[in-house]
Amino acid sequence: MCESLEPFDEIDRRAFAVHMAKACFGVGMIPLLGTGTQVFGQQGKGGKAKKAIYLFMSGGMTHLDTFDPKPGAETQGSTKAIKTSVSGVQLSEHFPKLAERMNKLSIVRSMTTTQGAHAQGRYLAHTSYPPRATVRHAAMGAWVAKVKGQINKNVPANVVINGGSDHPGAGYMDLKYAPLPIGDPTAGLQNSKLLGGVSEQDFNRRLNLVAKFGNQFLARYPFKEVEGYGAMYAEAIRLMQSEDVKAFDVAQEDSKLRDTYGRGNFGQGCLLARRLLERDVRFVEVQLGGWDTHVDNFETLAEKGPEVDTAVAALLDDLERTGLLSETVVVLTSEFGRSPKINERVGRDHHPAAYSSLIAGAGIKAGYVHGASDDRGHFVDDDEVPVEDFNATIAQALGIPVDQIEYSASKRPFKIANDGVPVDKLFA
The missing domain is CATH 3.40.720.10 (Alkaline Phosphatase, subunit A)
Structure with missing residues (x-):
């Protein structure tokens, strides 16, 4: 999905950082800063x-x-x-x-x-x-x-x-x-359920680990586009864990x-x-x-x-x-x-x-x-x-x-x- 929706005007160091952020699930799971x-x-x-x-x-x-x-x-x-x-x-x-x-x-x-x-x-x-x-x-x-x-x-x-x-x-x-x-x-909201054998506790532990690495990446590349990927993943997790996910069924x-x-x-x-x-x-x-x-x-x-x-x-x-x-x-x-x-x-x-x-x-x-x-x-x-x-x-x-x-x-x-x-x- 993300490849088809990229909001880049030019390719530079900022864009490189955003591409790298794709590999870091949950990078910078914090609210976005305001835009112009x-x-x-x-x-x-x-x-x-x-x-x-x-x-x-x-x-x-x-x-x-x-x-x-x-x-x-x-x-x-x-x-x-x-x-x-x-x-x-x-x-x-x-x-x-x-x-x-x-x-x-x-x-x-x-x-x-x-x-x-x-x-x-x-x-x-x-x-x-x-x-x-x-x-x-x-x-x-x-x-x-x-x-x-x-x-x-x-x-x-x-x-x-x-x-x-x-x-x-x-x-x-x-x-x-x-x-x-x-x-x-x-089909409902696909991939919204935990994989078999993965408990909620395991899932949260993995998220915390990913967020730790993600925040380090964000500190090095403090661009709003990088934050955007984190916000997108955070929103997806919030939906997965809410009763509102049933609306998609x-x-x-x-x-x-x-x-x-x-x-x-x-x-x-x-x-x-x-x-x-x-x-x-x-x-x-x-x-x-x-x-x-x-x-x-x-x-x-x-x-x-x-x-x-x-x-x-x-x-x-x-x-x-x-x-x-x-x-x-x-x-x-x-x-x-x-x-x-x-x-x-x-x-x-x-x-x-x-x-x-x-x-x-x-x-x-x-x-x-x-x-x-x-x-x-x-x-x-x-x-x-x-x-x-x-x-x-x-x-x-x-x-x-x-x-x-x-x-x-x-x-x-x-x-x-x-x-x-x-x-x-x-x-x-």
Whole structure:
């Protein structure tokens, strides 16, 4: 995990020390020192959400076959549109459950991005910055973890479920803000139990020995990155020894509820996200891949659509039932959309010019459609929302000032949504 989330701007003696620290489990298990931050005041609407669930459709989700159908247009293909609980608003036929719950959410049909390749598009969607060779930017979850902090000290503030190795993670921020990665939401928190034959007394004795060596290493290399590894391990041990580790076990849920979410990794990931929010995890991302529909777009949507429809509808209902929806912002987005033109392989190609996202929950309007694409779904026709503005909206919903500045190790200034501006029309 750590290799894919390294926050280095340059390779030097400091970086060498950090690499060495990887070999010292538990090095410097003490709290991190503060990092460079310039804080400004919260502006505009929003700020009601304490937590976030970020559902990322990796691969480029088609907007025409999901949340922005164009019935009658030659670009629509075989996907039909259906009515929703909001008069005049239609969704794709693959989303009947969300159509019934349209009065609980908002759709942004005027999303746009500057990146048309997967890796760059995912990076921009998560960080609000295009990739650079000299710095790794921090993803939204890391920002939330740093600015808002932990509510429950036994659980991480930031978790990613079904994520890929190219996730930006904490970027240039301290490692303690990096997401805890969960590969299989049905497997519980792996490696969280002591090995057979190792007693708790033995485990604590080994930890004390490792900490002794680690503190000596930290005294020689007193860098915050080195401390970061120690803080990360200390947090993992604290979670292992707490009752909150049970939150990661979806098998404890009623079988019927698990069926309601869908038994696939995405459905169970959404259920796990709800369980983690109940234990006061701040930010949970759940990814679903397979949206790169260059071939057989319509066959793929017949499978992907119901999977997402079932899981997200169950999630919204469950959050409402438990009272969590009033304090949580729920987002569903992708790196870009798919082309209106249907190619010779009955697929749709990459399309950054226009796509759609969903947003719901604390302080967000319900039953609202923001913006519009043109009649073919090719370009934004009204109220354009660049990905940076969408991320600024999420930040403002969480009460994070969009003009707050964080500095990298090389003293470069960055903001949570770059120069994005919140879309105030999305707030109730």
